[in-house]
Amino acid sequence: MxxxxxxxxxxxxxxxxxxxxxxxxxxxxxxxxxxxxxxxxxxxxxxxxxxxxxxRAAKPNVAIPAPVKRHEAVNRAAKKGKLPAKYRNPETGETWSGWARPPAWIVNVKDRSRFLIDAEGTEIAVKPKPKAAAGLKPKPAAKKQTPKPAAKKSAAVPARKTSGRKTAASSK
The missing domain is CATH 1.20.5 (Single alpha-helices involved in coiled-coils or other helix-helix interfaces)
Structure with a gap:
């Protein structure tokens, strides 16, 4: 050894x-x-x-800012940290900043204002839409009259949109 x-x-x-x-x-x-x-x-x-x-050539006298692209702005925001929450799920307490893809609980919601959060983190009270007065029924909306479609020329040949050019079939 x-x-x-x-x-x-x-x-x-x-x-x-x-x-x-x-x-x-x-x-x-x-x-x-x-x-x-x-x-x-x-x-x-x-x-x-x-x-x-x-x-000398590497250092220009005047600094010219490079154009900022979207992904650079996103990366800059990501470096700063998480964005503040803008929406909150009242049932689970989950939050979403309003940036990027929305979470499943708010994806199909048409009016997102009921989930809004103010700067202090408290939920914003949104006035509900006014309902019909008690005892009165709302009037039904008047139906729009639509023009009747023109009669079809031939049942065997479906109508096509033309691009303005004449074809051999249309010139006969």
Missing amino acids: ATLKQIQARLRKLQERAESLISDRAQAVLDDIRAMMERHGLTTSDIERHRRKAK
């Missing part, structure tokens, strides 16, 4: 070997870069000059 000193000695040797491999690889890359620079006639000052131009 190996002792602690032996394991530490192996670790030192492995670490030295890893460092030499890293320095050899770095030296090979530097040699390749120098060869490419000589081949293209470049110097380190050329590289510095190019780097400064790239930095």
Whole structure:
């Protein structure tokens, strides 16, 4: 069994070997870069000059705001946290902010005003729709007279809407 000193000695040797491999690889890359620079006639000052131009071009003098798209606005709102509740189910106490898909308890409701919550979180009292006075029946709504459809030309051929173009069948 190996002792602690032996394991530490192996670790030192492995670490030295890893460092030499890293320095050899770095030296090979530097040699390749120098060869490419000589081949293209470049110097380190050329590289510095190019780097400064790239930095200046990256920072415009006037900041131009990017157009805000819908998904960015939604993400921004999501980062701020949950939206305040706007509707509350009186039976279960569930709430909904009025944003995104409505929950099942309010999906088919035509008049959502009875579920509204004010800013303090209390339900808003909504006046019920006025009903007919006691003892009086509401008058039925008058029926609208609809024009009678024109007589069909032929029972065998159904009527079609035309797009304004004449077809071979209609020109005969």
